[in-house]
Amino acid sequence: MYVKSLTLKGFKSFASSTHLRLEPGITCIVGPNGSGKSNVVDALAWVMGEQGAKTLRGGKMEDVIFAGTTGRAALGRAEVTMTIDNTDGALPIDYSEVTISRTMFRNGGSEYAINGTSCRLLDIQELLSDSGIGREMHVIVGQGQLDAVLRATAEDRRGFIEEAAGVLKHRKRKEKALRKLDGMEANLSRVADLTSEIR
């Protein structure tokens, strides 16, 4: 599995549609300061479901949309599409090539798609988390982040390992199921109260 290509349109400094074709192995992005190298990495994190504006080096999520320059007006939406080569079947989906896209509108609306079919953010997060690329984004190590990993508590470190091993997804599902059960218990006790009142 490897990232085959990345297309950015209206994302941060990439106002025009920009297509990056990647090869297996190591890719280096070089360029002058402020030319958008880190924005490419932000785009990768964002399309994989990153929800933290801070992680994307912004104040609010809307900051990922091209904000305009002296020569070019601001845009109303940001779009990123990532194509993954899945010939080794690392992603649990029956396609040798998987395209994930995310669009955000300035009014706050968002759209997500897997291979062109609309889906929820959760679908993307779950698809990727099975391969160890989860929403916690341990596959992206930012500047200075190594220090944080080295200083992490044992509990946080366990979280990294669980995410990489794909356990976190099941933990989240369990938490969701337990919350539903709690709600159900409350409903049942309400029904019991009503029944005893009627009798």
Ligand code: ATP
């Ligand atoms: P360095 O080598 O200094 O780390 P870099 O090549 O990684 O720089 P980035 O941090 O990716 O550069 O890009 C910074 C540029 O992106 C800045 O010029 C900033 O104004 C621009 N930028 C960030 N967000 C937006 C946005 N929403 N709209 C327009 N431009 C943006």
